[in-house]
Amino acid sequence: MTEGQQPRDYDYSPWLFTDRADDAARARQHTYQRSLGGTIGAGCFVSEHASVHPDELRLGDRSYVAAGAYLTGTLRTGRDCSINPYAVVRGDVTLGNAVRIGAHTSILAFNHTMDDPDVEVFRQPLTSKGITIGDDVWIGSHVVVLDGVTVGDRSVLAAGAIVTRDVPAGAVVGGNPARVIRWRVPASRPAGTDLASAGTDLASAVAGFAERARAQADDVLARCWDAGRGLFTDTPGTPPTVRAQCDAIEIADLLLSRAPGQLPAAEQADRLRRWQDPRTGLVGELDERGSPRTPGAGLFDEPAGYHVLSAGYALDLLGSEFPEPIVVVADATAATIVEGLERQPWHTNAWGAGHWVDILGTALHRNARRGIRGPRETVTGWLLMHADPHTGMWGTPAPADGLLQIVNGFYRASRGTFAQWGLPVPYPERVVDTVLRHARDARFFRPEHQNACNVLDVAHPLWLTRAAGYRAGEVTALATRLLRDALGHWTDGAGFGFRAPHPSTRGDRATVPGLQGTEMWLAVIWFLADLAGVAPGLGYRPRGVHRPEPAT
Structure with a gap:
């Protein structure tokens, strides 16, 4: 001293x-x-x-x-x-x-x-x-x-x-x-987060956003069109991808009720159909020439897996479908499916496991539409048996990111199965508890920390379990807050980045507006608006990957 x-x-x-x-x-x-x-x-x-x-x-x-x-x-x-x-x-x-x-x-x-x-x-x-x-x-x-x-x-x-x-x-x-x-x-x-304006008519704000987005939709699409290759890119100056073509189709359908104007709809559908590999039924990622690579065999080639969702639903919106079934699933036995479910990294990467289940469920749905009956009951039975009655979800929370993995994994797994097939999820009230708890994690849900994936993976489970009426006031309040944030993430003439724009994240490529971010945030906004009771003002309803109704 x-x-x-x-x-x-x-x-x-x-x-x-x-x-x-x-x-x-x-x-x-x-x-x-x-x-x-x-x-x-x-x-x-x-x-x-x-x-x-x-x-x-x-x-x-x-x-x-x-x-x-x-x-x-x-x-x-x-x-x-x-x-x-x-x-x-x-x-x-x-x-x-x-x-x-x-x-x-x-x-x-x-x-x-x-x-x-x-x-x-x-x-x-x-x-x-x-x-x-x-x-x-x-x-x-x-x-x-x-x-x-x-x-x-x-x-x-x-x-x-x-x-x-x-x-x-x-x-x-x-x-x-x-x-x-x-x-x-x-x-x-950020727009829409001023406490002094919290009483602003949310329905009017939603309707105004939708009008602005529709007026700028063609500019958003044109910005990401590579005229030399005749393909869409996610953001200007990046290579074309299969998903970019599909995101463009979804955005045009949501905001313009038509296909993108860069090519005739039939030509866009024919190209997606040609890209399907008849041996596996998958669509490989594009190479540097803009041609699809040959997918690997088995369940599932990683670069090709998500295209079961994105390309399949884009074809639906264009009034078409894959020419072949998803062969790798049509050929799989119930034992093979169970083996695949068991080897997923549920305890270390529940999102990755849910991603795999989403692809599997969508492949089973697409094959069922062709009259190919797969072991759907095997999948739902496994998921029902392995759901955690305390969280309502699959997998284990991790110290590094809290509930992020299991909530995001639940969205993907339930989207491709229970939601897509029109079945009730197990333990819906525990799902609500877990999601509401996760949404308080400021690392992911402060306005400047939000991204389309994390907010979608909260909005969809709450929408999926809304019929129970459990903690409805809290769900509506959360949806209203996240909706106000989301409306402020739009960039005029360019759309949404995957991650919310903010001065502290300037230079982060994920904040650059692009087709993936725009497609996802448009769907997020619909789910949040519906939970908040103002969805009619949007004038659109997702019909593709993020459709609210069962696909069957």
Whole structure:
């Protein structure tokens, strides 16, 4: 301790500890941190005069907790975070890097239920959705953040703010309830996420978007047309792909109710039909000359697999079909199918496993339309037996990405089987629970972190299970929030990138508008709009890969 330093100065000004504490103070602090358990990074300080009783505690490097703070539940922080005197942090709370929390602020990630008027509120069960706060967030004194809120990166919560709903990245919010009062990062302002305009008529916003998208649809398609090769590319300057041809057909069908104008519809259909390999029934990826490669044998050649979906449904929209069955599935026995299901990486890559099932289910559907009866009951039986009754899904969550793999894998597996075949999914209420929990993960669902795959893989399962009416209010609220975000991702004249555009991701190829992103986000917007009750304003309904109705 330096000369003149008082014993409790560190408790109320913990930022002094690193530079001024003597060896004895450091040793005492080290011993105290060990007594708390959890994971505490280098250079941290936790006042012994704070009430620290969490179920789980993870403090990133150079983070501190001042005297009088009250911590319970689960707290995970990044580096350089501060919890100043008399702040309250309770429930399931995650802080990013460099989050500074002012004195007397309360971050409350739980709530009392009050469903039964005959039972005193304090005796009724608690609920918890969790609170996630992004990187570089300044939270002033006497702020209250309520359960279920996500606070975006580089935002500011002004002193005294009562934050009851999500805060956009880069915004400065204040008041009760908090609303956007200005932008700390003006370039971060994404359309449709301003809290001050949250009451805007959503139906009008949806209808306005659809009108704009239809007016620009031909420009979106022309931008990705390689006239020299007579083929579509996903984005300008990239090689043509099979999927790009199919995405163009789907976009034109959605927005223009016709085939793309670059070629006659019959010519586009004939080309997709010619590309099918008669030996396997698959369509290989295009080579540098724009000709399909020969697919490998077996279930399934990786580059060719998705084309069972994309090319098959594109042909449907053009009023045609493959000339041959999907031979590799028509020739497969039930035992071969089970062997394929068993060897999928359900516990390490549930999305990849669901991808394989989606292709299999679609191949069985296409063959059934030709009178070739495959072991469909074998597939549904295996999936029913292996669904987790706790999550309603297949596979195992991973520490690195939480529920992402199993939710995305559930969408793919259920889309190609239960949804496509018109069958109810197992454990629909658990599916809703799992999806709503996953949607609170700010790593994937902050507006600036969203991509078409992750949002689609939430929207479709919620739509598929909507008939149960389970947690309907929460589903509608989530759909409304994600829909407002999605409408703001459109780039005039170019469409949607696969990933949402944002200054922090400038230069990421996934944010460049292209055909895949446009096709997927248009479908996402329909599902979200239907969940929010405003789909009629779009004037379109997906009829291809992402069709809502069963295909059978």
